[in-house]
Amino acid sequence: MTPLSHIRNFSIVAHIDHGKSTLADRLIQSTHTVADRDMKEQMLDSMDIERERGITIKAQTVRINYTAKDGEEYVLNLIDTPGHVDFAYEVSRSMRAVEGSLLVVDSTQGVEAQTLANVYHAIEADHEIVPVLNKIDLPAADCDRVAEQIEDVIGIDATEAIQVSAKTGIGIEDTLEAIVTKLPAPTGDRDAPLKAMLVDSWYDSYLGVIVLVRIMDGVLKKGERVRMLSNNSTHHVDRIGVFRPQMTEIDELGPGELGFLTASIKQVRDTRVGDTITHEKKGTTDALPGFKPAQPVVFCGLFPVDAAEFEDLRDSIEKLALNDASFSFEMETSAALGFGFRCGFLGLLHLEVIRDRIEREYNIDLITTAPSVIYDIHMKDGTVTQLHNPADMPDMTLVDHLQEPRIKATILVPDEYLGDVLKLCQDRRGIQEDLTYAGSRAMVVYDLPLNEVVFDFYDRLKSVTKGYASFDYQMIGYRQDALVKMSILVNDEPVDALSTMVHRDRAEARGRAMVEKLKDLIPRHMFKIPIQAAIGGKVIARETLSAMRKDVTAKCYGGDATRKKKLLEKQKAGKKKMRQFGKVDIPQEAFISALKMDS
Template structure:
């Protein structure tokens, strides 16, 4: 197919606005999939993707379409992940296209991620075709959604195509709009330059890399190199997705497909890298490449310590398909041997943990998630700390800087007061509020990443009865009054419960943890003290009462001094026992506290 008859486009949308359903309909109406292969959410291959209605991995597919002008066109669709955690992958998928279908739910309107994805697409210079989906719903409000398109996104409402992916309405109009409005790819010269926008691991063939050829052509047998690592490989096979892998003789400029070379690990191939000819390399790589760095860290431990090797193997297999997931061994006095894992964000962390449980039958416990703090020591040395156990002594710390994010929250008007209060509770600063229409406002705020890790999204949904949506982007680091909170049991620190928190919140969190530990630590023969400490200062304390034998039961009468003497003897015995005894906290106690903290 000639480059003039090729169209590369992707679909961008907020979660659950019908992106995957629309891609199913496009595949069916172009005859890309046979009747017997039809199934809902065809491009979502994981059970997790189907259950949650989200796309985790990008899935390109090449379709052949005969337009009304009588010509055949090759339409390359790139189905992108929808969640903010995968923003870099989305940006690379967008860079591989010339246009984007922007899907907006006719009932819910423009959401926070819709705005973020449109800004990403405009930054890449893409042609945007707005599609108002789910018009067959009884509560669909087309006039309001069209007004939102113009007011919030500055997209002319008359360009929008009304459609219903589920009912198959407007699918033909969308295909015609893709052919008519999205420009054909342009090849600058004959030098091979290809954008690698994703990769997966095949157990039999090694790494399968997804590529958009910008110029030149990829032919099996040629030597190529990746420009970020400067490593050379030989191309074994090239092809396109239909949606299964379909081998081709070569991939030309403008094509989207895959290549298989002698690459053994996805860690060798970085998303956003440039592929070029090893003998005649391009003078400079394609713009936009950056290393993907984890944002959130958490410890993952096997509940049964004998499963450590199985967990290591399972994580290695997961990493083959997900180069953004990193892990390294660590040990904890309380939880035994496990791994310190880095994730792109909370959803990424949740997905990895869920996949370990489901696909590898691993029984795991995850520690409280933390972020990377920048620590400036008094001698000017800069450290990066992702584990509270590695924080130096407070006396040698000049300042601790925490990562902050710029947060965009869309909520109904009546919830603005509650939302402002929630942001203040999370140590956020509201920059400005903007009325989107008569019903909704968008609040832009700067918040510490650590504060939005666990329950922020859930609280937004609770406050707004499900009508709120949120998106965020990294906004650098800022200095804060942070301290290390330690939990002591009988004077001994327990590393699994250590955390870095803001000084104002340390006491409250310490009290809550102490109260929770009091419930789960079994009663000993002597009193056990549970303390929360910041440095050398105790900020909260709880006591687990001792088991008590009634030593005066045999005294039926007589002088009171006899009873007192027996009680004093018992007291001395308990004191001696406490001096030499240690408290063994059962594994179940850790699991209970960490699951609810």
């Protein structure tokens, strides 16, 4: 049993690609937690998509035993967190389970937007923070400049920042010493009633739900009965263990320790992240402050390309929702696409990851409709409803006004691209709030509407700054604006999968671009097809797709002109009738291509 003073719980936070997972690999390797023959790159990134994209999606934990220079044995619990803005909720909840953080900053690039966001999570959780400058083996490394930047931008003393190269292993020993000497030990009372925080949970097909817990007070032993405070459900603990990264069973978890338990729980929904776990009898009654549940900000429809695969899609979405508490879904139908699901995500990367996992792990071809955000609709009778899908917009005569979600975006960009970034933000209806300098880089703070950002803002930002800008955002609330629903009509029939919410001033340009694009994407039919963009009853843009025609007068040579005229009139009447009953086939690619707007 390890005394409290010899336990250290910490997480590694950093911007994307600043070397968190590589540093975790070196810490695991240098303490011989994993045998050298079992070591692989990005040891803690277990999903295929994580390894392929080179990003961390789920926060992972590992227990390391370390013998310090003074000969004392320490137990270090490490949580490796994601760096991407879409998975910020993973970061914030990992922070609550530990007492300190290693802040990793790339010594060639300096402080980035996401570095700031993740540090603020750590500061909010009252952490002791140890700055680590990584990649010092690169010729472009400039440790003094970056240390100064950490002090200017974040306000943490970086004079004693540890210089490491996670790739080559320089400075790893100093890092381990700093964890032991600079980070605080956890507090907790072994004799108090059990109080454990549920940090994460995921589904395993053999063991049921695996629950990651941090013990605050008391002791948890195998075979005890425990109770969840949020829903009062009780469970019998089958096994208790720790991750070394493999699961290793142990008999008990004491205060200050991080480990897992399994209790034959069937559904991840029964294990709310941030919940308090206690003993069934003589347990505690006061719950720990929970986390705010993750609020989805982007919604889109997922439909199977082959309608027969709908049931398979339902199964796969339910299985994914078991592992990912931040992903929500409900059934919906569309006239153009058939049956599908309306799903909520934390951002576009989250959407892409879920879509890739469904296509790859369950072999289902998907169509995704245009991502949209949640609008608040204030009706004239004083009620407020939420709009998830533009196709469900109520009658405008009953609506008083619409409010859209706004975000506060922080963009760090090299000086020479500042003009392009400001122009991009102005084009997206942004309001500039702040502009400061950290060395040769500008830090711009903008208030932007979320629906302008959600679609392709990040791609545009990367292309105008040649990839040098970094971007982070947080929700700040709702604000009223002149928003309208733009419908697309093909052959006088509205296509609900293509309806979007746009700003009134932009509607005409957006509508014109959309109908021109659709004219190229929809194949020609035997009758002419009008493609229109409309707001309410008013058509704002129109293109006509001409009909394929058969030359009916080919058999007439010479003779009277009225013969030809009679045949042409007959054909015209046929086309008119056809257009009345004809069904226009819109190919699947048209939906996705039409929505990818290059502004």
